[in-house]
Amino acid sequence: MCTTCGCGKGEVKIEGQEHGDWHRHEDGTAHSHPHTHEGDHAHDPGGEHLHIHRHEDGTVHSHPHTHEGDHAHDHGHAHGHEHLHYGLGPAGAHAPGLSQERMVRIEQDILGKNNEYASANRRTFAERGIFAVNLVSSPGSGKTALLCRTIEALKGRASVSVIEGDQQTAHDADRIRATGARAVQINTGKGCHLDAHMVGHALERLAPPDDSVLMIENVGNLVCPSSFDLGEAHKVVILAVTEGEDKPLKYPDMFAAADVMLLNKTDLLPYLGFNVPLCIEYARRINPGIRVILTSSITGEGFGEWLDWIAAGAKAASGRRTETVDALRRRIAELESQLSALSGRS
Amino acid sequence: MHEMSLAESVVQIIEDYARREGFARVKTVWLEIGSLSGVENEAMRFCFDAASRSSPAEGARLEIVELPGTAWCMKCSESVALGSRQDPCPRCGSYQLQVTGGTEMRVKELEVD
Numbered sequence: 001m002c003t004t005c006g007c008g009k010g011e012v013k014i015e016g017q018e019h020g021d022w023h024r025h026e027d028g029t030a031h032s033h034p035h036t037h038e039g040d041h042a043h044d045p046g047g048e049h050l051h052i053h054r055h056e057d058g059t060v061h062s063h064p065h066t067h068e069g070d071h072a073h074d075h076g077h078a079h080g081h082e083h084l085h086y087g088l089g090p091a092g093a094h095a096p097g098l099s100q101e102r103m104v105r106i107e108q109d110i111l112g113k114n115n116e117y118a119s120a121n122r123r124t125f126a127e128r129g130i131f132a133v134n135l136v137s138s139p140g141s142g143k144t145a146l147l148c149r150t151i152e153a154l155k156g157r158a159s160v161s162v163i164e165g166d167q168q169t170a171h172d173a174d175r176i177r178a179t180g181a182r183a184v185q186i187n188t189g190k191g192c193h194l195d196a197h198m199v200g201h202a203l204e205r206l207a208p209p210d211d212s213v214l215m216i217e218n219v220g221n222l223v224c225p226s227s228f229d230l231g232e233a234h235k236v237v238i239l240a241v242t243e244g245e246d247k248p249l250k251y252p253d254m255f256a257a258a259d260v261m262l263l264n265k266t267d268l269l270p271y272l273g274f275n276v277p278l279c280i281e282y283a284r285r286i287n288p289g290i291r292v293i294l295t296s297s298i299t300g301e302g303f304g305e306w307l308d309w310i311a312a313g314a315k316a317a318s319g320r321r322t323e324t325v326d327a328l329r330r331r332i333a334e335l336e337s338q339l340s341a342l343s344g345r346s
Numbered sequence: 347m348h349e350m351s352l353a354e355s356v357v358q359i360i361e362d363y364a365r366r367e368g369f370a371r372v373k374t375v376w377l378e379i380g381s382l383s384g385v386e387n388e389a390m391r392f393c394f395d396a397a398s399r400s401s402p403a404e405g406a407r408l409e410i411v412e413l414p415g416t417a418w419c420m421k422c423s424e425s426v427a428l429g430s431r432q433d434p435c436p437r438c439g440s441y442q443l444q445v446t447g448g449t450e451m452r453v454k455e456l457e458v459d
Contacts, residue, residue, distance in 0.1 A: 252431035
């Protein structure tokens with residue numbers, strides 16, 4: 001089960017092992033994994049914040065205050081009942097006999113938790129120079145076959161690791177492993193998309209090497225994955241020519257979220273009435289900047305451009321990491337020379 | 347879209363805040379939902395009703411504030427209103443649009459007891 005999707009409770013499996021980080025109790029309360037990091041809305045230790053007190057008689061009051069220095073929140077609030085605030089209700093005044101309704105400002109993204117995990121994944125990719133791509137499509141578009149051919153073609157040029165997502169079975173991960181690349185299978189159970197938390201865990205198992213390519217093959221679904229950031233550099237949507245030209249109009253969110261569209265199975269065009277220019281036009285209507293590549297895993301059409309695109313992305317990712325490493329090395333050298341200058345004087 | 351999973355996330359956010367801020371019951375929940383977010387408001391209400399049972403948000407009134415869709419039209423060099431992703435620019439008819447607003451899904455505020 002994913003952080004935001006209530007489906008498939010306790011059914012998410014990574015490499016066959018249950019990923020039981022979440023569960024919902026019978027009373028309806030949900031309990032999540034200890035390492036979930038909550039939003040940072042709680043305290044700004046130095047700044048003014050609201051502290052809510054509940055007395056034994058059930059009355060609640062709050063008063064703004066600041067903390068000097070450290071985060072000392074359990075400060076034995078011995079103000080007793082002479083310290084009563086009546087000015088903090090919605091109208092700023094107290095109406096006798098009425099309970100004080102309070103407004104609590106939240107301003108939190110409903111998908112906030114997933115976005116946090118996605119950011120953490122993104123940081124990991126940046127630190128390790130990993131070029132991560134999220135492959136999305138409807139089931140049967142030819143994602144896995146395309147991926148297998150891609151891995152073969154990149155041998156010697158780039159190291160590729162794969163995270164596979166399906167409701168059930170490890171068939172796809174097995175197919176990938178047959179090419180010699182490493183793969184981890186996530187089974188979502190009832191879930192219809194991968195989320196960042198699942199991907200984070202799979203990454204721990206996969207441990208892709210630095211400066212490599214990570215392909216995340218999402219669950220076959222042209223709707224749901226569009227909303228769930230995994231921390232990838234790009235979403236690539238794969239549309240097969242057997243699917244109909246107007247799919248971009250019918251599933252705009254997915255085509256809007258993708259940077260590249262692979263129009264796949266072009267070897268079948270002679271047998272279909274598929275209008276390629278119209279499909280591209282529709283895709284550009286939804287996403288003017290989308291890059292379209294016509295591909296076929298059978299004939300190899302489009303693979304030159306597709307592989308060049310991947311290589312360019314991988315180069316940029318490792319380049320950024322090298323810059324960071326170089327910058328850190330320079331900084332260390334600066335600090336060391338400062339240190340020796342100071343030590344010399346003392 | 348996932349109205350049920352979104353509703354469960356809303357309830358989770360509320361439960362987190364209830365623990366932190368010490369309130370037991372929520373009277374009203376304000377959500378900000380962009381008109382291009384793909385969320386169906388009626389489905390959201392139905393799912394919130396189900397998801398909030400046995401939580402501090404049970405019985406709370408759900409207020410959905412719809413945020414308008416906006417886009418930058420590259421032809422007009424102007425920000426325009428956008429009703430749906432399929433729509434062209436209402437001023438010049440071009441599809442060269444970059445969505446700038448209307449995809450939000452946020453818990454804005456709570457009125458608590």
